[in-house]
Amino acid sequence: MALLPAVRLACLLLLVDLVVLAALARLAPALAWLGPVAAWLEAGLRLPAFVAAGRLLAPGGPRGAAVVLSLTPATFLTLRSLLAPYGATPFLLAAAAPAWLALTHGATAAALLAWAAPVPGKAVGTESPVAVRRLLALAWTEWPVLGGAFLFLVLAVLGETAGPYCTGKALDALRREDGLTAFAIGLVLAADLGSSLFAGCRGGLFTLAQARLKLSTSHRLFSRLVCQDLAFFQGTPAAELAARLANDVPLLCEAVPRSVNVALRSLVTVLGLGGFMVGLSPRLALLALLEVPLTVTARKVYDARYQVLQQAMLDATAKTAAVVQEAVSSIETVRTFAGEEEEERRHSQALAERLRLKDRIDVERALFTLIRRALQLAVQVLVLCRGHQQLREGTVTTGSLVTFLLYQAKVGHHVQALVFGHGNLLSKAAAGRKILEYLDREPTGVTGGTRAPATLRGHVAFQRVSFAYPVRPEHLVLQDVSFELRPGEVTALAGLNGSGKSTCAGLLERFYEPGAGEVLLDGVPLRDYEHRYLHRQVRAAAGRQADGQHDCAERCPVSACAWGQVALVGQEPVLFSGTIRDNIAFGLEGCGEEEVRAAAAAAGALGFILALDRGFESDVGEKGGQLSAGEKQRIAIARALVRQPTVLILDEATSALEGEAEAAPQQWLQSGGVRTVLLITHCRRMLEAADRVVVLEGGAVVEMGTPAELRSRRGPYSRLLQRSPSAGRPETPGVGYGERQLAPAPGAGQEEGAAPIGTEICTK
Numbered sequence: 001m002a003l004l005p006a007v008r009l010a011c012l013l014l015l016v017d018l019v020v021l022a023a024l025a026r027l028a029p030a031l032a033w034l035g036p037v038a039a040w041l042e043a044g045l046r047l048p049a050f051v052a053a054g055r056l057l058a059p060g061g062p063r064g065a066a067v068v069l070s071l072t073p074a075t076f077l078t079l080r081s082l083l084a085p086y087g088a089t090p091f092l093l094a095a096a097a098p099a100w101l102a103l104t105h106g107a108t109a110a111a112l113l114a115w116a117a118p119v120p121g122k123a124v125g126t127e128s129p130v131a132v133r134r135l136l137a138l139a140w141t142e143w144p145v146l147g148g149a150f151l152f153l154v155l156a157v158l159g160e161t162a163g164p165y166c167t168g169k170a171l172d173a174l175r176r177e178d179g180l181t182a183f184a185i186g187l188v189l190a191a192d193l194g195s196s197l198f199a200g201c202r203g204g205l206f207t208l209a210q211a212r213l214k215l216s217t218s219h220r221l222f223s224r225l226v227c228q229d230l231a232f233f234q235g236t237p238a239a240e241l242a243a244r245l246a247n248d249v250p251l252l253c254e255a256v257p258r259s260v261n262v263a264l265r266s267l268v269t270v271l272g273l274g275g276f277m278v279g280l281s282p283r284l285a286l287l288a289l290l291e292v293p294l295t296v297t298a299r300k301v302y303d304a305r306y307q308v309l310q311q312a313m314l315d316a317t318a319k320t321a322a323v324v325q326e327a328v329s330s331i332e333t334v335r336t337f338a339g340e341e342e343e344e345r346r347h348s349q350a351l352a353e354r355l356r357l358k359d360r361i362d363v364e365r366a367l368f369t370l371i372r373r374a375l376q377l378a379v380q381v382l383v384l385c386r387g388h389q390q391l392r393e394g395t396v397t398t399g400s401l402v403t404f405l406l407y408q409a410k411v412g413h414h415v416q417a418l419v420f421g422h423g424n425l426l427s428k429a430a431a432g433r434k435i436l437e438y439l440d441r442e443p444t445g446v447t448g449g450t451r452a453p454a455t456l457r458g459h460v461a462f463q464r465v466s467f468a469y470p471v472r473p474e475h476l477v478l479q480d481v482s483f484e485l486r487p488g489e490v491t492a493l494a495g496l497n498g499s500g501k502s503t504c505a506g507l508l509e510r511f512y513e514p515g516a517g518e519v520l521l522d523g524v525p526l527r528d529y530e531h532r533y534l535h536r537q538v539r540a541a542a543g544r545q546a547d548g549q550h551d552c553a554e555r556c557p558v559s560a561c562a563w564g565q566v567a568l569v570g571q572e573p574v575l576f577s578g579t580i581r582d583n584i585a586f587g588l589e590g591c592g593e594e595e596v597r598a599a600a601a602a603a604g605a606l607g608f609i610l611a612l613d614r615g616f617e618s619d620v621g622e623k624g625g626q627l628s629a630g631e632k633q634r635i636a637i638a639r640a641l642v643r644q645p646t647v648l649i650l651d652e653a654t655s656a657l658e659g660e661a662e663a664a665p666q667q668w669l670q671s672g673g674v675r676t677v678l679l680i681t682h683c684r685r686m687l688e689a690a691d692r693v694v695v696l697e698g699g700a701v702v703e704m705g706t707p708a709e710l711r712s713r714r715g716p717y718s719r720l721l722q723r724s725p726s727a728g729r730p731e732t733p734g735v736g737y738g739e740r741q742l743a744p745a746p747g748a749g750q751e752e753g754a755a756p757i758g759t760e761i762c763t764k
Contacts, residue, residue, distance in 0.1 A: 507519050
């Protein structure tokens with residue numbers, strides 16, 4: 001609510017109240033004999049008028065101001081009547097002095113203004129109830145543990161409730177000296193010991209529930225994140241996601257066990273102690289329970305501000321983590337351009353923003369604590385004054401008054417804890433909004449297919465495909481692109497940087513869905529294929545022979561490991577922390593030593609792997625940092641080959657290979673085999689090795705044909721050859737423009753056991 005609407009609402013409520021009170025003034029003499037009941041009857045008549053007036057300005061509310069304005073005078077006048085002699089305080093606001101009306105509306109207007117400005121420019125608490133319901137649904141999976149904790153909670157509260165009662169009885173027994181003193185003291189000790197034991201069990205079970213909930217939620221969130229589409233990760237920094245997992249998940253998961261623990265314990269205690277207090281002295285109980293609405297009102301105003309500030313601080317924490325992760329992961333670039341001071345400045349700014357928000361939270365928490373304790377002290381003074389009067393009148397005994405004061409101290413503590421637990425639950429649920437959003441987010445374009453045929457030919461067709469990345473939907477990267485990849489052939493995509501070559505590879509890998517047109521695999525849209533089938537399928541050798549693929553399982557160990565339909569090797573392959581063996585067999589189940597070794601040999605990586613101290617068990621470091629660029633590319637090629645893909649995509653996969661290492665992939669391309677190979681490269685030698693070349697410019701196909709045909713046209717392809725990396729180097733003997741043979745001799749630069757990319761590891 002903005003400040004101006006708040007002022008407008010306060011003025012409207014004042015005018016309506018004047019009209020209503022003027023009408024009720026004629027009934028004041030008839031209602032006065034009802035005593036305090038008359039005040040509540042008057043409140044019931046004023047409330048509908050306030051609600052109707054509020055809806056004139058804001059549909060559906062605000063009902064809170066109407067309730068406060070109508071019930072506050074009745075509550076205050078009733079409490080005054082309990083403390084003052086009968087007739088000293090008016091029971092009707094309509095019959096009271098104008099100062100009463102001014103005081104009532106002044107307090108309400110101040111409350112409206114305080115409520116109107118929690119945090120400028122922020123919406124407050126609108127999603128908290130929904131988030132709380134979602135959070136309770138997450139915690140319901142731990143209902144056995146939470147149920148046991150609740151049982152111990154009730155037992156502990158019974159012990160806490162009985163303690164002050166037994167203390168009061170012990171004091172009365174001491175005064176009477178009737179021989180029951182020892183028994184009363186024993187009851188006090190038993191109640192306290194039982195309460196402590198049950199409270200410990202309660203706390204342990206709630207802590208266990210919190211740990212289990214954190215583990216399950218972290219697992220669910222991570223599982224959900226890794227299934228998201230690439231557009232999600234392009235728009236969300238990795239460091240922010242890591243910070244959400246590290247900070248927001250624990251914060252969210254501790255909300256239910258801890259807040260429910262505190263709230264239920266306090267609620268049961270307040271109800272139990274309240275019943276005892278009413279039995280001891282109804283008037284003192286009414287005064288003591290005045291603390292409840294005062295505390296709830298103060299806490300509600302504070303929570304509205306705290307939720308927004310806490311969410312802002314969590315966002316600032318995630319941004320700080322993103323700055324650190326980006327600087328550390330790119331430390332070589334930072335050193336190259338002497339950017340240490342720039343990164344320090346960015347980090348300092350992020351920390352300063354987080355510190356500013358934390359200071360604001362601490363200041364507001366201190367102010368709230370001051371107001372809360374002042375209200376609590378005021379209520380205690382009222383109870384003490386009225387208790388002294390009743391003690392002098394003889395309506396309560398000393399033991400009963402001491403018992404009541406002990407109960408009041410406990411009730412005050414638990415009222416604060418109850419309100420805090422409720423506010424804490426709302427705040428942490430609101431702070432975990434991002435976690436709930438991630439859990440609810442449905443990925444686009446990566447799931448839904450169910451097709452998993454026994455065999456695939458590997459014929460790929462791009463039919464009038466147009467595409468724009470989600471981050472820039474107005475800019476078409478591909479425009480009406482059509483070409484095909486034939487089984488047993490190597491098709492090269494040529495073009496300048498930004499022409500759309502890698503985008504075609506991404507669409508074939510089904511990282512994205514085409515904006516228009518279709519990408520077909522054996523005549524079926526890619527979206528109809530099951531995700532795991534398309535990228536990973538584990539099969540035994542016997543199963544593959546039954547499918548009619550080949551019968552050389554004994555001579556082809558890789559075939560016994562996996563049959564993936566589409567595999568990609570990129571220019572900058574990503575390796576994961578772990579061993580070389582783990583990276584080659586990544587995502588596969590039951591891949592053995594022979595399969596991994598054969599794939600490494602086929603990729604030309606076996607030599608340098610065996611030269612390492614630990615061979616295949618050597619750790620590659622974070623992102624493969626212990627290996628050179630060429631070694632990482634060969635490991636990535638082995639990772640693709642071990643899957644025996646039907647369609648193999650090489651996106652600048654040999655850009656870091658030189659000499660003998662570069663000769664191996666050239667040998668792989670000298671015979672087509674049964675694979676469908678999509679080759680993306682700027683290298684002249686690799687382009688000339690392809691069966692067909694598709695030339696892209698500005699996201700459109702401008703030429704298509706064999707290398708010899710395209711050279712004869714002297715068009716875009718010829719111009720690309722002049723700019724290719726090999727254009728200025730002397731030709732290697734045996735390499736001709738129209739020939740598939742690229743190396744001077746078969747096997748040159750190729751390790752033992754290596755085989756062509758476009759064919760099986762073994763051939764019949």
